[in-house]
Amino acid sequence: MGSLLDKLGKLVKEDYNLERSMKRDIESFSEDLAKIHKDLPKLEKLDGLKIWVDEVRELSYNIEDMVDSFLLHVELDSSSSGFREFPREGLKFLENDMITHRPIGDVIRDIKNHVQAVADRQKKYNFSVNDVIADPTAKAPIDPRMAKYINKKQLVGIEAPTDELIRLFGEDGGVSKQELKIVSIVGLGGLGKTTLARAVYDKLKAQYHCRAFVSVGQNPDVKKVLMNILFALGKKFNDLDVLQLIEELQKLLEDRRYFIVIDDIWDSEAWDPIQSAFPENSLGSRVITTTRIHPVALATCSAKSKFVYRMKSLSPEDSRRLFLRRIFGSEEASPDTPREEEISVDILKKCGGMPLAIISIASLLAGEPASTWDYVRKTMGAMTDGDDVEKMKQILDLSYIHLPDHLKTCLLYVCMYPEDREIDKFDLLRQWVAEGFVITNGRLDAVDLAEKYFKELINMCMLEPGKIDDYNNEVLSCRVHDIILDLMRSKSSKENFIHVIDGSKDETGQIRRVAFHYNDKEDTGISGSINKGSLSHVRSVLLRRTSLVPRFQEFQYVRVLHLELELSSMDLVDLTGINRLFLLRYLKVAPLRPFGYSLKLPNKIGGLQQLETMDLDYASLEKYPSDIASLPWLSHLSSRANAEGGIALPDRIDRLTSLCTLEGVCIYRSSVENIKGLGKLTNLRKLAICSAKFRQTMEEEEEIMRVDALHSSICMLASNLRILTFGISSEVSMLDVGCWSSSSPFPQVSHIRELNLLCCEFEKCPEWIGQLHHLYKFLISVKEVADGFSIVARLPSLAYFKLVTFVKEEKEESVVIPGRGAFQALKHLIFHCEKVSLTFEEGAMPKLEKLDMQLRWDMTCEFLPVGIDHLQAGTLKEIWLRVHWHPSCPVEGSQDFDDDVCSAKCNDNCEHKEPVRRLLEGAFKPHHHTADISISFVDYCYVGDEFDEEDGDNELTSTDSSTSDEEDGDNESD
Known part of the structure; x- marks a missing residue:
């Protein structure tokens, strides 16, 4: 209701030239609504008020729909000629599948009468907030000390189970060490099965050629699981059945x-x-399964119960360590008073050693007084009594009740997503904003405030961190524990907040948000059971069925439209009717897996005046609708991995002054005028340029004009720009930015944090890179390494550095990395310069955790790094050595390239790989025996877009690979 009250306030204060009587009516019922809104969280706890509370919620939804419809058809008018609406017809509303027109005065009087009736009913039955027993946790703020999520280093009690599970991999149990071995982890929900499996996976994955981590869930989709495994291994199959997969x-x-x-x-x-699907190949392969159900564990593991690992609850000592660390930030701390100490002992007993319960309760108690601790102790049920999962939900419910109302709403919204889904953070934030859950006070941008909410939910452990940028400690995605998701879905259903359509029950009544969690092949008449009128006021839609796409035109009040579809290159997604969804604020179209598809948009979308996000992943689209520049609130415009090699900048792009994100645009398709217009988008924070496919058909003079215009625009944007990326698909399309070598597009004081110049042609690293002091991630390709290292070494914040040489006749060079004052923050170095020898001086790169090098097989000995022992042995955890196996093979993408021929040449020389492998192991293993060392033999060089291990498990790393831990076909994990 908060967003409604905000809109009503604007309606009265801003100059819409409403009649005075109308303004008085709005002010009157706004006061009543504000009082109800204030009392509602407490009144809904009283028995017998559910019908009244539900009525209030539905009324607020209906009023907001009416207000949005009004605001859509009026505009500020300083000439006092009144407001604009459909001529003499009043406002358009969808009622009982019929379009009706009503005068604005009648609408406002109706709203006033409805609100008065609800308020009168409260007075009639004499219920008030005084009837509600005070809840000492209800108004507690989020503890400001909890500024960061709990990372892996803060896990408690994980070391011993990890080592025990790895030892289980090596036990005989009637199974040869080289045979496929399947170990199952079994235990209650909330005990940490997934956490343990992930810890073992992260520790051992570098020792295997192929690896993947996928979830199944309560409603198993075998085809999806198999496709996810193949996708994790770098393969894409969309049109195959289960047997073919x-x-x-x-x-x-x-x-x-x-x-x-x-x-x-x-x-x-x-x-x-x-x-x-898992072959018995006698190569020491391993599989881990996790389950709550013991018979399932027995069915999945090798040699029956000999390879079942039973999860144990935390010991009292580990429980206390986790509890104190979560509350005070240190397990050495202790409660402030003897009373708190006594209460904490009782609370931990009730948690029964369940990590999820301990973390949840500790997050609730952080920063709270002893009275709150005592209240929680008395309210908690014991995990040792009755149904453990239900008791866990009761404990988690305490944390939910403690959340402020705006965080409760944001958390309930994750029910839109399927179980075990990794949710992109920026998708979620923009959806919250589009739904009106985030109300700014003018000091923070709405997305920035939404990110604050996101961090608070992570800190409260209601959301779990998913993918994390290790270089700036930013959470990029999240997951929801299935017990928490079950609890949220139960609450969401009771409050008519979100309906999940999965065929498990019939849907009746007015639906406000709907998620279709099934695809076309899974539909057995589910969609036919949904009443058409029940979707007429829907606000958020998640669709996974292409056959339901045409129905989006029914959603006249939709704010969020998220199409997540099973698509192939032959599929067409027709969105030509979308220009009639006048309240739409968020549009995302994406295939479930990264396949290109055809997308059809309307020629004009100027009617979507509320649109904030348009995200079109993998779409085959050459241009945006002609009037897209007329959308005043468009903040995020993206077409990542565009199948056409990038989209032309829209005409009059300089009018899109709200843009913060612009991805997937092609400068070779764009006019010089529009490239210059980029410079006026002063709110732009992220810019991703595509230059593929079209350069070879362009005159040199035209290309220079475009590059110069781009340089000029970036100069104008640079003071606010945070991320700049150039992406292409092949060497022939690399961007010639000769003028940039000496002329920096960035000012002396720049806040750029990520800069990807892999697809730009530089002779050597420009000197101006050295002035980008906030840069933490930098990628560049050069013809000559020269002094580039000394320039980059001075960057104080640089944590990730990738350097590539892209010429066939690479110059032989030597680079010395000093031990003091250079690369002090660097954690990840990717060095793909085959004819450059590195020397590490003592103390060099003290924080380096990952080293990735590419070498030529015939020159490996000459270009082995010197001083590898000077890198911190305890800090360096992963070493990737990629040997370019056949130097005579042409570059991928060139006319002479032949995949079959190149592969045959490499395979013919397999017997020569062993000496190279032994050479590399001898150089690295003695100094870094605790690091995961992976040696890969690649058929040909990759030129163009970044290949990055951290961006996903990409687990099929090469034609042939081995690890430093393999000896005589064995492995230390066996």
């Missing part, structure tokens, strides 16, 4: 050593087809 996976894994985790299995029947 099994065959593809078997072929892919039959001669490779693999490590796969299948998380959260509920049904042994779903396991059988998944297991059949």
